Amino acid sequence: MSKSKANSTLNNRLGTFILILSWLVFFAALVAFPTLWLISGNIAFLIAGVVSVLGILFNIYLFSRGIVKK
Known part of the structure; x- marks a missing residue:
């Protein structure tokens, strides 16, 4: 396997991991x-939640x- 192919596969795995984590x-x-x-009872939690x-x-x-x- 070529080096660019290995890097591409690694990038895809990392990208998938980051998406799942997101x-x-x-x-949550x-x-x-x-x-x-x-x-x-503090509305700030709701506003912060919506923005987040x-x-x-x-x-x-x-x-x-x-x-x-890519």
């Missing part, structure tokens, strides 16, 4: 922030788009 963080945030809001989840989704979109282009 999805796990997304679902989806559960954690509303739970913290219900427990504390939207940021995570945007990063997943950009990273997925970068992997497909």
Whole structure:
């Protein structure tokens, strides 16, 4: 196997790992922030959660788009 092929395979594996990890963080945030809001009653947790989840989704979109282009 050529060196560029090995690097490409490694990049694909790392990219897939990062995407899976990002999805796990997304679902954890989806559960954690509303739970913290219900427990504390502080609306700041809900606002921070919405902003964080939207940021995570945007990063997943950009990273997925970068992997497909290669």
